[in-house]
Amino acid sequence: MPPKDFISALEVAQRAGVSRSAVSRTFTPGASVSAETRKKVTDAAEALGYHVNELARGLMRNQSGIVCLIVSDVATPYRSALLRELTGKLQNAGKVAMLINTDRSDGSVDRALSQAIRYRADASIILSGLPDASIVRLCLKNGQRLVLINRDDDEPGPLKINLDDFEAGERIVTAFARAGCKSLAFANSDAGTPSLMGRERGFVAAATRLGLEVSVERYGWTGYEAGRVLAQRFLTRPRRPDAVFCATDLLACGFMDAARHQFGISVPDQLCIAGFDDIEQASWLSYGLTTFAQPVAEIAAKAVRWLSIDENGNDTGSHSARLTAELVWRTSIRAG
Amino acid sequence: MPPKDFISALEVAQRAGVSRSAVSRTFTPGASVSAETRKKVTDAAEALGYHVNELARGLMRNQSGIVCLIVSDVATPYRSALLRELTGKLQNAGKVAMLINTDRSDGSVDRALSQAIRYRADASIILSGLPDASIVRLCLKNGQRLVLINRDDDEPGPLKINLDDFEAGERIVTAFARAGCKSLAFANSDAGTPSLMGRERGFVAAATRLGLEVSVERYGWTGYEAGRVLAQRFLTRPRRPDAVFCATDLLACGFMDAARHQFGISVPDQLCIAGFDDIEQASWLSYGLTTFAQPVAEIAAKAVRWLSIDENGNDTGSHSARLTAELVWRTSIRAG
DNA sequence: GCCGCCTTTGCAAGCGTGTGCAAAGCTTGC
DNA sequence: GCAAGCTTTGCACACGCTTGCAAAGGCGGC
Known part of the structure; x- marks a missing residue:
C-alpha cells in the first residue's frame, strides 16, 4: 500500500464532469456555485474520499488557520484546564491548535517557536509565565496575532x-480579618511573574493598611512541594501566622x-488558608480550599473571540481585558 | 504595518547573489551546497529574517511534519502528564504537535479530525479511550501512521x-492478601475501556483463585466524583470490604x-486502598496512595521513536508494545 | 428582438517550495 | 595536458490550491 496517495481536486473534477475551479469553489465558503x-x-x-x-x-491564502499555544507546565491542573477550554473553543471556531511546550530549558523552545512561524500560524496564545519578551517580538514581527494571558x-x-490580582490580594485580607486572624502570611513562589507579584502586593498593602502583622516568603516553583517548604519556613517560626494566602492552589x-x-x-x-486558581483539587474533601477561581472559560472565550474578530479584517489594534477572579468559599477559612 | 509579508526564498537568493535553488538546498538537510x-x-x-x-x-514533499494528538479529558492529571511527555519528545524529534480535543460530544470531533487530515498530518497518536473505531480507519485510510495508547x-x-493491566490486577490482590484483607472490592468506572476492564478481570480472577470474597461496582466517569459515589455504594453495605482497588487514581x-x-x-x-496511574496527587500527604505507575515517559518515548523510525522508510508494519506498570508503595495499604 | 445585467463557469496565473537533469567547475590520476 | 569523475549550481517543472478575468448563459424590460 502506498503510504500517501491523496486524491486531488482535479480527480474530483474529472469524476464530477466539471472544472477544477468548480471543485475549489464548492469548498470555499461564499464562492459562486450553482446548487x-x-x-x-x-x-x-x-465517493473518492x-x-x-x-x-x-x-x-x-497566506493564512493557515493554525493557532499555536505556547505553554509551560502543561501538566499542571490550572494550565491543563485552560488548555482544555482553549482547544475546545478553537475547534468550534474552525481553527486548529498547535501545541508548543516550553518546559525544556534547552534550545527546544526557540526551535519549536520558529517551527510555528514556519507553519505560518495565524496567531499565538501565550499561557506561559515565561519571561522571554523576545518571543513576543518575534511573533509580532512575523505578522501573527498574539494573545498574552x-x-x-x-x-x-x-x-x-x-x-x-492586586484586588484579590486585598479582598482576602478582609476575609482573614473578619475571621479574626491577626498574623498574616503570604506564601509565594520565587518565579516573580507579574500575576504572582500582584497578589502579593495587594495582600501586603491591605494588611498594612489594616495594621495587621504580615510577612512574606518566596520559594521555588509554584507547585505542591514548594508549598510544603514554605509551610516549614513559616511554621517553625517562634511566632506562627494564623492565616496564610498562597499564591497558587498547588502551594496551598x-x-x-x-x-x-x-x-x-x-x-x-488554628490556621486559615486561601489559595488562587480554583483547581479541581481545591474542592476535594481533604482540602476544601477557599480560593479565587480563574475564569478559564471566560479567558478562553475572550481569546478566541478576539482572534475571530480580527480575522474578519477589523484591526482591533492593541487591547487588553481585565477579568475578576471570584472568591469561592469553602472550609479553609473560619466563618466570620 | 501589513499584517503578512513574509519574505521568500527568492528574496534571500537575490540578496545573497545565488539562485533560489541554492537557498532551498541550504535549508534541506543532506543537499549539496558548498560551504x-x-x-x-x-x-x-x-539579515532578512x-x-x-x-x-x-x-x-x-507530501509530508507535513505534523503529528496530531487526539485526546479526551486533557485536563486530567494522567492525560496531561502524558501530553507533556509527548509534546516534549515530539519537539525534540523535530516534529510539531497538533492537538485535537475530543471532549465535546457534538460534531466538533469529526470536524477537527477531518481538519487534521486536511493538514496532511504524518501521524496521529490517540490517547483517548474514545471507542470510535471509525476514527482509526479514517486515519489509516489517509496514509497516516497511527499510535494507539x-x-x-x-x-x-x-x-x-x-x-x-490484567497482571496488575492480579498483583494487587497478592498485596491485599498479604495485608490480611479478606473482603475485596473493585471500584470501576462504567466507561468499559479495555484497560479498565483488564484490571478488573485480573483482580477478580486472582481473588477467586485465592478464595477471597470479591465484588465489583461500576459507575460514571473515571473521576473523583465517581470515586465518592462508589465509596457510598460499597461502604453502606451491611458487610464492608476491607480492601478496594480503584481502576484509577482519581477514583481512589x-x-x-x-x-x-x-x-x-x-x-x-480499616480499609486498604490502591489505585492506578500514579498521578501527582497520589504522592500528596493527604493520600499517600499505593498505586501502579503508568510509565508515561517510556510510553511517549516509544511512540515518538516509532514515528521516527518509520519516517526513515523502514516499514515496521504492525507492531505492539506491552509495558509493565510498577507498583509504587506508599501508605494506603498496611504492611504485611 | 435586442440590450443590459446578473449568475455561473472555465482558463490560467500564481503561491513558495523541492528536486531531476544537465551544464559547469573543480579535482585527480595518468 | 587531458580524460574521467565528483561536486556544485541553475533551470524549469511539479505540488494542490485560490481567484481575477472574461466568456457564456439566463432573464426581464423596453
Missing part, C-alpha cells in the same frame, strides 16, 4: 488578558498538608 | 502500546476522601 454543480462535486468528493489540502490552501509585556499589538495544598500532617495544626481552627 | 554559498545564504536569511514556509515544503483495536498497521482519591471524611473510616487500618 447543481455543488451537488455533483460533493457527491464525487464523498477527498479532503481539501489545507497546506496548499494556506499557501495561496497573565503577562504584562508592554509591546503594543497583542491582546492582553489579566486578572485583578502543599502548605495545608504540611501544616496538618507534619505540624498537627488544625485548619481552619 | 561558501551556504554561508552567503544563511547570512542573507538571517527568513523562515522556510513549511506549508509549501509540505506540499512538495491503551486501546485494543484490531486494525492492523498502528503501533499499539498497552500495559499489563474520591473513594479515600469519602471513606475518611464521610464514613470516618481509617485508611489503611
